[in-house]
Amino acid sequence: MNRRHVLKAGFAAGAAAFAPRLASAAVDFSPMPKGWRSFTLTTRVEPNFANKAWIPLPTFAEADWQRPGRTAWTGNAKLAEKVRDPKYGMEMLRVEWSDNQQNPLIEVSTEVQTQDRSVRPGQGNAAPLSAAERALNLSATDLLPVDGIVKQTAEGIVRGKTRDVDKARALYEWVVENTFRNAKTAGCGVGDVSWMIKTGNLNGKCADLNALYVAMARSVGVPARDVYGIRVVPSAFGYKALGAGSNIVTKAQHCRAEVWLSGSGWTPADPADVRKVVLEEPPTNLAMTDLKVIAARKTLFGAWEGNWLAFNVAHDVKLPGAATKDALPFLMYPQAEDKSGLVDPLDPDAFKYKITATETKA
Numbered sequence: 001m002n003r004r005h006v007l008k009a010g011f012a013a014g015a016a017a018f019a020p021r022l023a024s025a026a027v028d029f030s031p032m033p034k035g036w037r038s039f040t041l042t043t044r045v046e047p048n049f050a051n052k053a054w055i056p057l058p059t060f061a062e063a064d065w066q067r068p069g070r071t072a073w074t075g076n077a078k079l080a081e082k083v084r085d086p087k088y089g090m091e092m093l094r095v096e097w098s099d100n101q102q103n104p105l106i107e108v109s110t111e112v113q114t115q116d117r118s119v120r121p122g123q124g125n126a127a128p129l130s131a132a133e134r135a136l137n138l139s140a141t142d143l144l145p146v147d148g149i150v151k152q153t154a155e156g157i158v159r160g161k162t163r164d165v166d167k168a169r170a171l172y173e174w175v176v177e178n179t180f181r182n183a184k185t186a187g188c189g190v191g192d193v194s195w196m197i198k199t200g201n202l203n204g205k206c207a208d209l210n211a212l213y214v215a216m217a218r219s220v221g222v223p224a225r226d227v228y229g230i231r232v233v234p235s236a237f238g239y240k241a242l243g244a245g246s247n248i249v250t251k252a253q254h255c256r257a258e259v260w261l262s263g264s265g266w267t268p269a270d271p272a273d274v275r276k277v278v279l280e281e282p283p284t285n286l287a288m289t290d291l292k293v294i295a296a297r298k299t300l301f302g303a304w305e306g307n308w309l310a311f312n313v314a315h316d317v318k319l320p321g322a323a324t325k326d327a328l329p330f331l332m333y334p335q336a337e338d339k340s341g342l343v344d345p346l347d348p349d350a351f352k353y354k355i356t357a358t359e360t361k362a
Contacts, residue, residue, distance in 0.1 A: 027295035029237045031116035031305045033064065038360045039232050041249075041309055042109040043334060045095070045353040050336035050343050051104065053095040054319045057082070058112050058229065060089075060310040062266070069111035077106050083320050087136075090312035092331060094320055111360075118303040119264040122165030126265025129223060137223035137260065141315035143192045143329050144215040153197055154216035164222045168259040168269065171220075172301045175213045175271040177288075178202055181279040187346045188253050191226075191329055207330065209272035210257040223260035224269075228332040229310040230254065232357035236305065239296070241280040242273060243307050250355045253332045254308060270300040309357075 045053050059068040071093075073080055079096040097104040129137075140146045157174045158167040182203040189204035191211030196202055202212070210226055217224035231252040234243035244252045254273075258266045277296045278286050286293050316327040324341050333345040334353045343351045 027291045029239065029295040029299045030118075031237075031299065031303045032118045033115050036067070036113045036115050037306060038111065038113050039309060040109050040111050040358045040360060041230070041232065042107060042356045042358070043353060044105070044107045044356075045334055045336070046103070046105050047336045047338075047343070047351055047353075048349075050338040050351065051097045051099055051101070052321065052337040053106065054322075054331070054335040055093040055095065055106070055108055056228070056311040056331045056334070057091045057093060057108070058110050058309040058311050059091040060227070060229075060312055062310075065115055065117045065306060066310055067113040069113065071108065071110040073106060073108035075106035076101060076104065080106060080108075085312075085314055085317070088312060088314035090314035090317070090331065092319075096321065112309050114306040114309060116303070116306040117268055119267055121169065121267050121302045122163070122261045122263050124263045124265065126263060128262075129260050129265075134223050134260075137225050138218050138221065140215075140218070141329075142327065143190065143194075144211055144218070144315065145194055146215060146219040148194070149197050150193055150215050151219035154219045157216070158220050164259075165261050165263075167220055167222050168217060168224075168261060168267070169301060171213055171216050171222075172269050172271050175209060175216075176274045176297055179204075179209050179212065179271070179275060181205060181209070181272070181275040183279065188255055188332060206255040206270075206272040206276070207332070209275060210255050210270065213257050213269060213271055217259050225258055225266075225313045226315070226330065227256045227258060227310050227313050228253070228330050229256065229308050230332075230355065230357075231308045233307045233359060235307055239277065239292070240282055241276050242296075242305065244357065247357055248354065249357045250353065252355075255330070255332065256304060256308070256310075264302075268300065268302060268304040270304060273300055 041058050043055050077095045078098050083094045084091050093108050095106045158170050161167050179202040185205045188206050189208035191207045193212050193215040214224040214226050231244040231254050257269045259269050261267045274297045317331045318327050336343040336351050
């Protein structure tokens with residue numbers, strides 16, 4: 001608990017240092033919904049030994065920022081079918097090849113339209129969240145508990161705040177202040193929130209840092225969710241850390257977060273990307289007082305850029321038809337299974353796939 005008091009003190013000092021600089025920030029980072037952009041995301045899977053695969057599809061739909069279109073696939077699989085998870089509405093392509101299939105291959109493409117988002121947190125006329133959605137987005141998952149040390153930590157951060165928007169903002173600032181992006185973390189991380197808090201290892205990548213935010217928000221009664229997706233083009237605002245480096249986006253997965261606030265509805269919140277700017281934005285290892293960091297910190301609570309496609313908001317994912325019954329924390333990478341079980345999707349020697357993003361003009 002002493003560590004938590006130290007972290008809270010660090011947050012308070014950091015927030016005080018942050019506040020007066022906002023007005024003088026000269027960096028333009030102002031995503032606004034100015035029109036739809038159209039993309040085709042294509043995933044080509046060629047498993048070396050596996051005969052089953054599951055491919056996440058960018059078919060998550062939100063009327064104001066993402067509109068999925070047609071999905072099509074080609075290849076030599078004996079089975080290829082789109083599967084929808086009833087709990088979260090997540091869609092994937094389930095694929096199986098014959099045991100004697102030479103050079104197994106599947107290529108799946110989805111057309112998607114997306115645009116920038118910007119809301120004023122806690123303001124607006126968004127329709128109320130349904131009781132079922134509220135319950136879902138306040139519930140615990142295997143790696144995101146909402147009680148114990150998670151709830152205790154979050155309650156300390158939001159003490160004295162009664163409005164959800166103030167709680168959500170305080171948690172966002174705390175995660176920005178007290179975590180850091182770890183370049184050595186594999187992929188996007190795992191998101192084991194209890195372990196992070198208990199050990200004091202408040203580091204990782206987006207699936208860790210934003211999971212910490214989501215779990216703490218849920219623990220104090222603010223509906224929140226992780227949104228798993230992939231960056232597809234460079235940032236239009238000059239942030240090299242916040243966009244895809246080329247049209248080959250195989251390693252460009254990124255998890256964002258949202259909180260549901262009365263008025264603004266589902267509201268963007270991406271503290272992990274603030275820490276990514278700190279670590280990776282040239283010339284790298286930026287100070288929290290750097291103007292690029294200040295602009296990102298201000299913007300990423302309430303807005304995000306539409307250079308990214310959402311797959312789903314699902315946790316504890318069970319792969320239909322898989323031999324293993326263990327659930328995945330989330331589905332953001334293609335998955336494959338051989339006779340010994342699931343193949344590591346981050347090991348290119350074990351599992352070959354390529355993801356390409358193409359922007360199309362209307």
